[in-house]
Amino acid sequence: MTTPLLSVKNLRVKFRLDKKNSFDALKGISFDVMPNQTVALVGESGSGKSVTSLAVLGLLPKENATVDKASVIEFDGKNLLTLSNTEKRALRGSKISMIFQEPMSSLNPVFTVGYQIEEVLKEHKGLSGKAARDRAIALLTEVGIPEPNIKIDSFPHQMSGGQQQRVMIAMAIACEPRLLIADEPTTALDVTIQKQILDLLAALQKKHGMSVLFITHDLAVVGDIADHVVVMRNGEIREQGASKQVFAAPTDDYTRALLACRPVVDSRPKRLPVIDDFMAGRADAMRLEQRSRGVLETDPVVLEVKGLCKDFVSREGLFGKRVFHAAKDVSFKLRKGKTLGLVGESGSGKTTVGLTIMRLHEATKGEAWFNGQNIFALSEAEFLPYKKRIQIIFQNPYASLNPRFTVGQIICEPMVIHGIGENSEARAKMAFELLAKVGLPEMSFYKYPHEFSGGQRQRIAIARCLTMKPDILICDESVSALDVSVQAQVLNLLQDLQDEFGMSYIFISHDLAVVKYMSDEVMVMSEGNVVEQGDSDTLYSSPQQAYTRKLLDSIPKGVSALT
């Protein structure tokens, strides 16, 4: 048996919160990374996966993090925890390197990418001048940047997100490290780009014979590339083993829950099983009860959008201006009690469509007929009563709630504005009912948004919309920022509410599986155009357009192949 390249033994990390309290981020975890192997560290937020990677790199914040004395992180026979700072620095970059989640914020915006790669080469390899530049171009070629000898002189903002991540990878492999730590490297990217980056990482790993420690919250991504999987929760390892074995026959309930609570393309259970269901052992029964989706011609139309166009005009030069067509001639019908899914990559115009219907952007052209009235033709004051009937839930639950309002104030505010409820007592009573409906405890009424987790905040946002009893609810990437298990809970809540109130949803997401699960009809958008639209089951089973097929092919197959 070969000796492991990286061996983490009984790693315990404590964070000091204030004078009295501390928080155990890692409660004694152990795992090995063999040479030439990809190990995936999977877990939801708060599981301690990022803390593990920071501990390996020796980048834990010194002021409040303490590593237990008995912990050992052995890399190539040396205990990283006892090395001096100088030794650690020499190791970082040359033997161990790292890729971060956000390429845009990891690259320095005022230097060219070439300069930044050459800097790494200078620091660790002693290359300079032409030698460094040639090596940088070779690296860019290797990570698949087109026209590398031109792109080497461009600045990070001149590149797309995918290309930036490729540059980050080029910098990380510049010194041919033995271990590459990739912390959520594809989370910020579109599905099609994600697939390319994953393929690239797999190819580079084989070619250079390095080990990869791949950190992600998404089990499906892992299935494609990992040899060995470590599932973490609350600072503990729940399960680890060979990738195939973990996916095919997970022994831990939590792993099984993680695998199942993510919606898949070819199955649509009535409710998604959540972690509690697995712990209670009722998940398998749930999976059998299927929900049928689809629309009939006889379903009444709630909203009809005809030829919606939205242009953004930016000034360029002294007199010139540039017009960007964010949405071009978008038309659709939304039927009562049904969901229209809007999918597309970033920049496809799907969010623009949602915001324009809400009149948060003014449409350049087009009509939207709601209740026998073209709502785009109304003045702002005339539109006010309609705001009650069309509501929106935003993507980021951390940003969409006013941090200085208590939850009670947040939920009561729409009622105050629209005169719902006679007095504050009646409104508070209704707020308590709604909190119960979205599954939050009554005492939430007095708390501030920052005291809640992402999923709970999204529930608050939903409760706020429900006060107005809207006919149409626009969900703009409403579950994208949430962990998979929380996402399942929120999706279930949305389904229940639709069943109860007969609301129509416009469900905007980049996640094709989620859209498939939620939608009766689907509209695929690309660069402001509607590429394809139709019944969700038909569209997913037999896509007519090449772009739709490409999108569907990029869905990570790791898990869906097994369930």
Next chain:
Amino acid sequence: MNAVTANQVQMNIERSPGLWSLAWKRLLGDKVAVVSMVVVIFFLLLSLASLVGLIAKDWNKEVAVNYAPPTLFKDSHKPSADLKAGAVDAGPAVDGAAERVPLVNERDPLREVINELKTQLGQPTVATADSGLKIVDPLADVMTELRKQLGRTGDGSAKVVEEKRLDFLPFGADKWGRDVLSKVIQGSETSILVGFAAAIVATIFGTLLGALAGYFGGKTDDALNWFYSIFSSIPYILLVLAIAAVLNKKGVLTVVLILGFTGWTSIFRLVRAEYMKHKARDYVRAANAIGASHTRRMFVHIFPNISHVVLVQLSLHVVLFIKSEVILSFLGFGVPVDTVSWGSMLNESQNELILGYWWQLAAATAFMAVLVTAFSLFTDALRDALDPKLK
């Protein structure tokens, strides 16, 4: 919200601490903040007490010989020897104290004539206090008569000015024999009042315009930016002079207005930037989606989120304007002569310093330095407490 409160009691919920109570807790945990806060509060109480007339009410009264040195330095300093000369200068009109008034003015060119007249009238040449007055006041007899009729006894001349000497003068006395300690407290009142009032005027003005410019953007922003640019392109002192000329009246209110309407620009820039940042945030969009009006979004939603910035600016500008008031009064554009402020004290001490009377300068400077330093430290601590990420 009776039902809510009842509910709350019943469930025994602890209300979550808001931003302000958290900031307050952080502030109390900071030693420098607490000390500086105590100093600032002490100054505020001092000027409040002086405002309602509890202390330093009689700052304008003469309580000592002019240029009396601080009590601690009394023996060591020369001017204490000049007491007599000072008394001579003061003259009978200012000081009616019998023992100090020389009833015969030796420098009077008419002295001989008066003495001659007195002998003719059969009066003694060495006059009593009463007769001394008679010489000056031809109506003195009539007055004495009147007083008698009114039932008052004795001669009123001794009552004209009550002589009350203070033994304790920690900062000495000024040119008119006024207690410098009272004077500097009175000066604190003026300076702090001007500093706070002007800072409040500037903050309200700057915040309002900044909110409008940042929130609405476009043409409103352009127009307000022009307005702002005009203001900030004129040299500060010239602008102050121009406004002073237009208002054409010296007084505390004038100084407040001058400082308020010249000092709003930096607050405007900052608030404008904050509003631009916040109006694009999702929570403001969400407020729009639920139908909140522009005013509501601006002041109910965004303002509480930037209020800490405004508060820190307010605090910074209090310090700035206290200093500005001192400079203005020093240059003579500030408060009128009958009002005392730290600036006018510094102005007076310009001439005194040549003569070696340093205590007025010391008093005004010490008070100002302590308050300004404490207030600046407090502002820093306030900023840290309100935005711990910046630390």
